[in-house]
Amino acid sequence: MTTNPVLAAVDDDAATLTHQQLRELYTLMAAVRHLDSSAVAWQRQGIIPGYAPELGQEAAQVGSGYAVDRTRDFVFPTYREMGVARAMGLDMVGYMSTHKATWHGGMYNPLESRFAPIQAVVAGSVLHAVGWAHGQTLEGHATGETGVAMTYFGDGASSQGDVHEAMNFAAVMKAPVVFFIQNNGWAISVPTERQVAGGSVAARAAGYGIPSLQVDGNDVVAVYEATRSAFAHCRAGNGPVVIEAMTYRRGPHSTADDPGRYRTLEEERLDAGEDPLEQFKQQLLTEGVADEAFFAEAQRLAEEEEEAVRAGIADLGPRPGAEMFSLVFQEPTPALQAQATTWREESEHA
Amino acid sequence: MTTNPVLAAVDDDAATLTHQQLRELYTLMAAVRHLDSSAVAWQRQGIIPGYAPELGQEAAQVGSGYAVDRTRDFVFPTYREMGVARAMGLDMVGYMSTHKATWHGGMYNPLESRFAPIQAVVAGSVLHAVGWAHGQTLEGHATGETGVAMTYFGDGASSQGDVHEAMNFAAVMKAPVVFFIQNNGWAISVPTERQVAGGSVAARAAGYGIPSLQVDGNDVVAVYEATRSAFAHCRAGNGPVVIEAMTYRRGPHSTADDPGRYRTLEEERLDAGEDPLEQFKQQLLTEGVADEAFFAEAQRLAEEEEEAVRAGIADLGPRPGAEMFSLVFQEPTPALQAQATTWREESEHA
Amino acid sequence: MPETITDLRITANSMDTPAAGVEQLSMQQALNRALDEILAENPKTVIFGEDCGRLGGVFRITDGLQAKHGEARVFDTPLAESGILGMSVGLAMAGFHPIPEVQFDGFAYPAINQIVCQIARMNYRSRGTLPMPITLRVPSFGGIRAPEHHGESLEALFAHVPGLKVVSPSNPHDAYHLLKYAATRLDPVIFMEPKSRYWQKGPVDVTTAVPGEATHDGDTSSGGSLTGSRVAREGRHLTLVAWGAMVSRCLQVAELAAEDGIDVEVLDLRWLKPIDAEALAKSVGKTRRAVVVHEAPLTSGLGAEVAQLITQSCFATLKAPVERVTGFDVPYPSGDLEDEYIPNIDRILFGIQRVLEYRRG
Amino acid sequence: MPETITDLRITANSMDTPAAGVEQLSMQQALNRALDEILAENPKTVIFGEDCGRLGGVFRITDGLQAKHGEARVFDTPLAESGILGMSVGLAMAGFHPIPEVQFDGFAYPAINQIVCQIARMNYRSRGTLPMPITLRVPSFGGIRAPEHHGESLEALFAHVPGLKVVSPSNPHDAYHLLKYAATRLDPVIFMEPKSRYWQKGPVDVTTAVPGEATHDGDTSSGGSLTGSRVAREGRHLTLVAWGAMVSRCLQVAELAAEDGIDVEVLDLRWLKPIDAEALAKSVGKTRRAVVVHEAPLTSGLGAEVAQLITQSCFATLKAPVERVTGFDVPYPSGDLEDEYIPNIDRILFGIQRVLEYRRG
Ligand SMILES: Cc1ncc(C[n+]2csc(CCOP(=O)(O)OP(=O)(O)O)c2C)c(N)n1
Ligand SMILES: Cc1ncc(C[n+]2csc(CCOP(=O)(O)OP(=O)(O)O)c2C)c(N)n1
Ligand SMILES: [Mg+2]
Numbered sequence A, B: 001m002t003t004n005p006v007l008a009a010v011d012d013d014a015a016t017l018t019h020q021q022l023r024e025l026y027t028l029m030a031a032v033r034h035l036d037s038s039a040v041a042w043q044r045q046g047i048i049p050g051y052a053p054e055l056g057q058e059a060a061q062v063g064s065g066y067a068v069d070r071t072r073d074f075v076f077p078t079y080r081e082m083g084v085a086r087a088m089g090l091d092m093v094g095y096m097s098t099h100k101a102t103w104h105g106g107m108y109n110p111l112e113s114r115f116a117p118i119q120a121v122v123a124g125s126v127l128h129a130v131g132w133a134h135g136q137t138l139e140g141h142a143t144g145e146t147g148v149a150m151t152y153f154g155d156g157a158s159s160q161g162d163v164h165e166a167m168n169f170a171a172v173m174k175a176p177v178v179f180f181i182q183n184n185g186w187a188i189s190v191p192t193e194r195q196v197a198g199g200s201v202a203a204r205a206a207g208y209g210i211p212s213l214q215v216d217g218n219d220v221v222a223v224y225e226a227t228r229s230a231f232a233h234c235r236a237g238n239g240p241v242v243i244e245a246m247t248y249r250r251g252p253h254s255t256a257d258d259p260g261r262y263r264t265l266e267e268e269r270l271d272a273g274e275d276p277l278e279q280f281k282q283q284l285l286t287e288g289v290a291d292e293a294f295f296a297e298a299q300r301l302a303e304e305e306e307e308a309v310r311a312g313i314a315d316l317g318p319r320p321g322a323e324m325f326s327l328v329f330q331e332p333t334p335a336l337q338a339q340a341t342t343w344r345e346e347s348e349h350a
Numbered sequence C, D: 001m002p003e004t005i006t007d008l009r010i011t012a013n014s015m016d017t018p019a020a021g022v023e024q025l026s027m028q029q030a031l032n033r034a035l036d037e038i039l040a041e042n043p044k045t046v047i048f049g050e051d052c053g054r055l056g057g058v059f060r061i062t063d064g065l066q067a068k069h070g071e072a073r074v075f076d077t078p079l080a081e082s083g084i085l086g087m088s089v090g091l092a093m094a095g096f097h098p099i100p101e102v103q104f105d106g107f108a109y110p111a112i113n114q115i116v117c118q119i120a121r122m123n124y125r126s127r128g129t130l131p132m133p134i135t136l137r138v139p140s141f142g143g144i145r146a147p148e149h150h151g152e153s154l155e156a157l158f159a160h161v162p163g164l165k166v167v168s169p170s171n172p173h174d175a176y177h178l179l180k181y182a183a184t185r186l187d188p189v190i191f192m193e194p195k196s197r198y199w200q201k202g203p204v205d206v207t208t209a210v211p212g213e214a215t216h217d218g219d220t221s222s223g224g225s226l227t228g229s230r231v232a233r234e235g236r237h238l239t240l241v242a243w244g245a246m247v248s249r250c251l252q253v254a255e256l257a258a259e260d261g262i263d264v265e266v267l268d269l270r271w272l273k274p275i276d277a278e279a280l281a282k283s284v285g286k287t288r289r290a291v292v293v294h295e296a297p298l299t300s301g302l303g304a305e306v307a308q309l310i311t312q313s314c315f316a317t318l319k320a321p322v323e324r325v326t327g328f329d330v331p332y333p334s335g336d337l338e339d340e341y342i343p344n345i346d347r348i349l350f351g352i353q354r355v356l357e358y359r360r361g
């Protein structure tokens, strides 16, 4: 559903996805699904202290992340974008390290991976995307060449003042930003209808003169195509786009959450809709894009990958305490260096 | 212009304004115009240190303030709502005392006057209106009897995150709030088109499922009628309404401002449109509601009033310094009392 | 490496013979019970925040309250902290006693504008006509290996703001009584709950705020000595000043120091604004040495204020400058480094040693 | 009743024989000139905020910069402080050096979340890969009879936040050099401009940060001693520590005290984070008495930190506890009461007297 104002029809890469690409999308989704469920298991096994599963959001995350051009775009995630990270080819041990409690924000290099540090403040990085995008405008890239910022946030986050300020700034400045909302029905225990007045985040866009797309967030191809047109719109200098991917948080909010306190299994079953992975599999089968052997292989690869990530996570020791001090500033202060010295001396003598 | 969603047609007081009421509106506007220009003069004469004139916004302010039921409604102003205050019958010496630098917020009693303290934080009190309004819902008044909160803010203020949070909260909770925006074209030096993406604050309302009215803010009757229907809508339990009164800040932002730095006199003349006072006068004359004698009398009354307020302001001495300490808490703390004691002793010995 | 906070089993307010009306409750239970009674006692109280209603809060502090008192009295808001606090102002203006929650300390920052510029000033601005009887509950401090922004200590910020009162309980008994006390006040109170202590049980005497064994000589009427600090352990050689989760750690340190013949007094400050300066003077007047302990970063932390208050009143008898053992001037680290950041037993012992070994000149 | 701030004509950095490169400039002119040069020297710098562009800022600090450097480099934003600071983060991530302005101190509160949770932490969170070279200009402190929220002192809050650096100039010369220094740093700096001093003229030596007559013995390379405090007046009997607008007031107090034979040293702290602890130790090590002066409320103000740093280093020789002469623990009052609130000459003199008359026991 497209509401007015409308996107400029500037998609210069309008070719439909090749079979190869469709299979790649599936492989990514399968990897994400398996890594995600495994991370929940890791938490139960005491390997990591906590995790925020993205179960059910694979299509929304992989479909959008797949549209990113890593040579020039930049993604601003929340704490639940493991699928985007994977689709963008992040070092997944570095990504998972934040859930291991190794380092807030993760151990991957955000500049190289074009994926900002994991963000625990709800709506915290939406404005960063606007600033980064405006930076692209200031750089004065050739028309159609500019980098695009994509910021991910949830239905709950949409209530934060920062989101409004970001949309208004982006629209006033015509900044190349894609606001990608995963409306997964819940903000912890609060359902969308008690959160998002009017019922849709995409509907807000019109008030800023921003074109918006509301897509089936469980349809990976639809998500990819929406994201691709949004990027094309932004890249051509037409300003921001809002995408609202309608999906469902099938798991708990986090491994510390107990959804049974606020929704029944029956409600979950009714509201969740189709499983995006299963749905895509059926589609690929029907369309003759892939066969069972392919799916089995995808699953095998996913398991192999999970083992490697688990091993990597297990190998991660705690960071040296000295990093607490050395990573605060680019230009260290004597006062902080003195604290580091005292810390070291006391640790050694304890 | 009404955008969808639409207001419930529940105006139980649909009678058009009587001639008597129209004349009263004019008298109020004339008083406000004269007091306002006088306050600017007072600042030049050193009687008050500063003032934020509302020149050109008399219709928007008087028309809306006149619709307030002071037995049950509550108004949340900014720093520029002198006309609303006057229309609601505030003690104008108490009101002006904030500009005399006597007391931040003013010396009138906000509870009795149903007019919250003057608010210097742009968008600072918009959420207060929502909380107050939700309080009315919690009180469980009989249907159609609830008090309504009206919050005033500007086109500039509309950019603040708090306004978004307030609209969303109000819509989710169906709180009886009228969001009254005076779009006067400017936020200090920034014109609306560089401030309000999409061009209209009213247009944002639809995104929250809130009905909105965009009215000619220079037409006092139109403003009054829009406000009255909004109140009726709220009072009947239908939730919030957004009103955007299109008007023009004819004067400087404040007595410290120099509009010549950001707009020419020619631009001012072209953009300001009709003078709301003069326009209303012509209307009353044409419709035979009032004659020149009436206007002369209105002017005389305004001058009389200004003299009384000026005298009252001149009489206002500085507040006793002890109030700095005694008005912080309802339940004073020993630590603060000790500071008050030291302050008194040192003042006396100095 | 010293134990983590959750390993500490010492209850700060231990009583040998449980009297009638004394129950063993966790702080979570004590707070939940206090809120239940507050709602029952004052029909103008309302509780709200993110996930406070059906879920009962992520820490279950409001568990069951919506079911019992109804959706009008206990409700979920949209996810916006400025909205929650700004709405509290309006409710207070309409005669309600709001008890909002921000879900974690770090998420008070989006609401700071409403807290500092509105809640703290409305009584003053309105010349006493619009009181702000708001009790803002903030699950606070670190120690639970949580994600970023879930382990912050904002007391120095809050204590600096004119118009706010700030309190932090260290044990279930105080949690119960201080919350009931705060919620009946006419001024805004920031109520900082040490989240790492939520699950530790301790005796709660619901009949009186000052149980028989309390060492404090305040009166025993409801609220009486609740306005001040509490001597959690008496001692002669040195005073450890702490609040929140650091109190139980300091009590453990005191036990260890006692093995070396050092008799440490532990003062549980409780009120972080106004600070009980008299109790500081009395305790350090006796011990002549003091160490302040807090989780927040050192610079411009509340420890500086406490130290200066002590120095001011005890300068003539003080044997050494007051020491501060605090978090470092670094962002709160991830779980793996938490124990390096939060003052641990060794660091507090080193602080004590520095004070004891101090020699002039 | 003592004079208002704007009556004081003493320039903090007076130099007898103006050297080549020395100009008489107001702080407003000095800041404007610094920004002009910063824009010219570093193409990655951008200036923005409310009314910074066409208007040149309500205090005219950015006057003429848009006309000269273009709308891309100097621009107005919509009216939203969180937006301004949040946007700065993104610009910094894209390789820019943002120099945002919040229009008045009190309007930094809506941006605190972005400042504390994002700007101050991004370098740490990203393990040094995303530095935040942001210079946030905040017209600060009171003294101009302004409306509510236009006279706040946020230094204690900022100084407590790990990851921020905080500086405040007291005179045009320092304003020029400190701003140029701050804007070339790789870490976020909160630049607090004493708005009541904007219009006072003083000598600015644009050729060197440390003019010939400076009493400080730092090196004279650009930036050198700019990282520390400055002895604004030498003295033997007592040290007055101050920053921002309070420095000139303290210099005036020193003149008055000299009439009574009391030789006061005035230390202009300049950097409020990190604090120049060495200079404090050196000065008070010599004078053995100290008074800290600030406009912010007393409790948990930066004065507590300064006092504690002094006590820590000078305990053995200190003749009296450090005094604090500060704003009261009340919301900043309206213009009529401003002079009652801001430390005035009499209150500072009383503070000095208390220290001088202090007797142990
Ligand atoms: C500013 C802020 N407030 C509160 C929280 C606590 N919190 C973490 S996630 C969450 C719900 C977010 O919901 P939504 O934006 O829909 O994202 P989802 O979790 O569904 O992916 C809350 C309340 C937070 N992290 N940040
Ligand atoms: C939070 C905040 N930021 C900045 C300011 C400074 N300021 C005062 S009025 C104003 C412009 C407001 O414009 P608008 O909302 O359109 O109201 P108007 O002045 O036109 O009535 C600004 C930037 C403020 N008072 N509060
Ligand atoms: Mg969600």
Ligand SMILES: [Mg+2]
Binding pocket: B154, B155, B156, B182, B183, B184, B185, B186, B187, B188, B249
């Ligand atoms: Mg305006």
